[in-house]
Every structure is written in structure tokens, then in C-alpha cells.
Amino acid sequence: MFLPVSASIRQFARAVTADRMAGDELANAVMAEAARTGRAAGATRAELFREFILKWREIVASDAPPKPFSNVEYVKSLGPLPSQSRLVLLLSDICGLSQRDVEYVLAPLTKPYEELLAEGRSLVKAARGAHTALIVEDEPLIAADLKDVLENMGVKVVGQARTAEQGAREAVKKTPDVVLADYNLDGRKTGVDAVVAFHDDHDCPVIFITGYPDDVLKGDDVEPDFVIVKPYRPEAVQAAVAHCLDTMRFTTIDGELVNGDVQ
Template identity: 45%
Template sequence: MLNIMTRPPLGVVRQFSRAVFADRLIGDELMRMTMARVSIDPASSSSSVVDVMSAFLHSWRMALQERPSRPVLFSDAALIDALPAPPDDARLLLLLVDVMGLTPQQAAEVVGVSENPATVLKLAREDLRIDKQARAIVVEDEPLIAADIRGILERLGVEVAGEASSAEEAVKVATRSKPDIILADYNLDGRNTGIDAVVEINESQDCPVVFITGFPDRVLQGDEIEPDFVISKPYTPENVRAAVVHCLDARRA
């Protein structure tokens, strides 16, 4: 994994907030609301990723506790009230370690886990399973990486319904196979990127996408067209498993 401690803290928070819900719009709204409530300055050179992540999660929890019984329509309280329940501490720890790249100790500090984080993480990994049938397509122009991702998915019990090495091919494969989830590289053969493919695919079907990229901050700039869920290269099987299972869980909740 890339060294997350050297990345801009707000980019890390944005990636995590989107990952929690596997949704760009909801994740960005949650980040906007929570970070407006904290006193920490994410741009300060003294603010570490762990500091900013801890402030984000604390602000979210406080907003949940303080929400009124009948929030005003279109208010931040109404947004909080409409969101699904936050994942439990074990799943948050899993996302922070296996998707975001924090160490278990750093993740435990962010979440506030007092138990041995290695034990909590082990149990969370063992609990990763897909209870319903799921179909995936893999969009990757490196054959060895595509084969590796296919193997990870198949061991999870996910059917790989197709593969593509370009954005144009990905659109055709998705139209034909109607996948439940897409795993896509950002940089592909040809002129178009993985995001170009997803934009076109989403015009006809709502399909969650896990982007796998060596440059997460290049695709997490707060622009209109961005991925919902990102993991960094070089990835591990744990990264992909956590991302896929959580993404499907979030979309089916």
C-alpha cells in the first residue's frame, strides 16, 4: 500500500467517507457536514492523518447523538437522520486498515477501540462473507493483475461475468452481463479512463464500482465525476476482499 501518512488528510477523509457508504455523493455530504464542526485545521502541517480522521469520526458520532427527534427538512440533522446506521467498530477498523492502509494501532486510535486491534481485525476479516449471489466484471489492462483480481473474487464466491481491458470494452461487457459490482483500474488502454466507462455504464444501470489505482489523490479531488470507492495499488487480497464485501453490503442495506 502507499504510505497513507504522506497523503493530504482531507483526501484520506474523503476516501473513507465514500467507502463507508460506497457512495460518492453521500460520502462527500457527510464529510462536508462533519468537518465544518471540528476545530482542527486539516491544512495545518501539524495535523496528521490520524488526527483528522479521529476528528471526522468524533464529529459524526456527536452529530448522531445530537440529532433532534424531528429534524428540519434539508438540514444537516435531516441528512444524518436519513443515513444508514454507521458500521460497527470492527467494520470501521477493517475499512481503515484493509482499505485505507492505516496500521491496526492507528485505526484503533481513530475508532476508539480499547481491545487488542489485531484480535478485532482478525474477527472482522473472518466475518467477511457474501450471503447472496453476486456478479462482477473486472476492468484491467494488465493481464496478470486481472487474473489475480478474478481469483480473489472467485474465492469470495463472486461470479466473474466478464473482463475488459479498455473503457469501450467495459461498457459493452457491463451492458451484456449486468454486474452487481465492477472492479476497475483508472488508467486503461486507449484514450478513455475507467471513470469514463463508469459514467457511461451508470447512464443505464446503477452499479457500484471499486477503483484500484496507484494514484488515489489524482481521482479524489472533489470534482463532479469521481469514483465512489477507491483502493490503492499495490493492493493485497485483504484490500480487495474488504472493499468488495463492504461495497455490496452498503448497497444492499
């Protein structure tokens, strides 16, 4: 089970830019261009991902000065794309694309697909230092499994919560580096409610684990960095967590915009 096409390109854009707002701006630009040319209705995920990559490469490589405040100027400020090994990891293990689709999206590859994927997955196994996580999940068995998945990659789980309210309190108290939250909590509130309650006091990457992919990543004000669809694969969770922990949030350093640089 996968995210809808529009949500998939939004998630990929957020991952590449390491920011929800920045990613949404670029995803919207890609979708708008596809709609303008009449290709949006039948476009596959791979086709939209390919268009995203080609447009980014074209803009970064161009010597022409961009118009002020334009999408072109914005993309130029982000700099080059992340490494192909990281992009292969995102497309394969999180977005769920096949080898054939990944090769199409990123062509030309700098190395064979298998080698790039192995390099990407080695990033997941890298030492995590003192990184911490909070789990917000009302199903004890799933919470326990997620805890094992995180601890197997060297991430310490500093708190577990079963409700949105408890999750918000734990996030502010424990200040985790990343939050994993179920979208549908106790049938009344969602992971969004938890994020809304704590994001002003503690800003960190958020990953939703959900069986309701159609309800998320619509471009609303408060949304996760990643959405992993149930039933999830441990590799997908670990790849999403690794990317969140290994990349800097979109920020300004000495007046220059910086995106997704691996720390």
C-alpha cells in the same frame, strides 16, 4: 503508497454512508470544519477520521432537534455508525491505518483491536451467493490476478474488458454487482470513461485499482466507491468488494433514509 489525506477521508465517508454523494457531503463538512479551525493544513488522516467519528457520534446521541436541511439533520437521518468490526476492517485493510491509529480513531473500542479485525475479516470470507463482478483492466496479468482474488472470496467474474468502451458494453450486458476498473486504460482513456458510459444504464459500486491516487476522489460528478492503490494487497481488494456487496446502497425505504445496513 496511500491516497492523499482529503481523498482518504472522502473514501472513508463514502464507505460508511454507502453512497458517493452522501459521503462527499459529510467529508466536505469535516474538511470545512478543520479549515475553519486552522487544523486542515497539518491534519493527519487519523485525526480527520477521528473528527468524523466523534462528530457522527455526537449528532446521533444528541436530543436537540436539528435545523431543517442542515448537516446535523442529514447525519441524524443516517442513524448509528456501522459496527466497529466493519469500521476496523475499512480503516485497517482499505485505508491502511496502523493498529495504533485505528484504536485512536474509534476509541473507545468495544473489544480488543485484534478481535474486531478478525470479526471484520470474517465478513470477507462469508458466503457470497450469486454475486458477480466485472473487471476492466488492460494488463492481462493484473486482470488474471484480480480474477483469482475475487474467485477466492466466492465472487463470480462474469466479464473482463481491456478498454473503456468494452467495459461499458460488458457492464450493461452482464449487469455485475460490482465493477473493478483500472484508472489508466491504454494511456488514452480511464476507468472514469467506462463508468460515465454505463452508469445511467447500470448503477453498481465501482472500485478503481490505480497507480495514480492523486488523480481520483476529488469530488467530481462520477467517481468510484473505493480506490485501491497499486501495488495493491489482495486483502484490500477483498475488503472493498465485501463492503460493496454486503451493504445496501444509500436509498429511501418507506420514506426513511437508510445507510449502509448489512444485508
